[in-house]
Amino acid sequence: MRSLVATRRSRRISDPKRKSACSTTMRSNSMTSGKPRLAYIGVGLMGGPMAARLAGLGYKLRVFDADAGRQAAAMASGAVGAASPKDCVEDADLVLLNLPSQAAVETVVFGQAGLSDALLSPQIVVDFSAVSPDVCRSIG
Numbered sequence: 001m002r003s004l005v006a007t008r009r010s011r012r013i014s015d016p017k018r019k020s021a022c023s024t025t026m027r028s029n030s031m032t033s034g035k036p037r038l039a040y041i042g043v044g045l046m047g048g049p050m051a052a053r054l055a056g057l058g059y060k061l062r063v064f065d066a067d068a069g070r071q072a073a074a075m076a077s078g079a080v081g082a083a084s085p086k087d088c089v090e091d092a093d094l095v096l097l098n099l100p101s102q103a104a105v106e107t108v109v110f111g112q113a114g115l116s117d118a119l120l121s122p123q124i125v126v127d128f129s130a131v132s133p134d135v136c137r138s139i140g
Contacts, residue, residue: 047098
């Protein structure tokens with residue numbers, strides 16, 4: 001295996017002079033803290049620890065879970081609770097879903113006070129839910 005030798009011309013990847021190959025657009029008021037505002041829906045067995053970690057890292061985090069006890073546990077770690085999925089994503093730059101079934105995903109997205117009525121561009125949705133890729137594609 002051949003190793004690469006650093007030269008005067010080479011720069012570290014983290015060099016501040018290096019321009020990013022990609023860019024993202026966040027809402028302007030979220031950039032005052034330097035971190036995007038997050039919405040986390042489904043804070044149970046998998047989502048709960050992930051949400052707690054994000055809150056511990058200083059992210060502004062709103063959470064919703066159909067189980068009030070799980071939502072309260074996430075709030076105890078520093079997150080702010082929401083009354084519905086729609087309320088949860090209201091000011092978020094990034095929406096994270098971590099739901100246990102196809103039915104739960106469909107309810108959160110298309111149900112009363114669901115995401116389909118609330119999401120605005122350029123909000124990004126990341127779905128960690130336990131569903132098949134076909135279900136994700138069908139939701140769009």
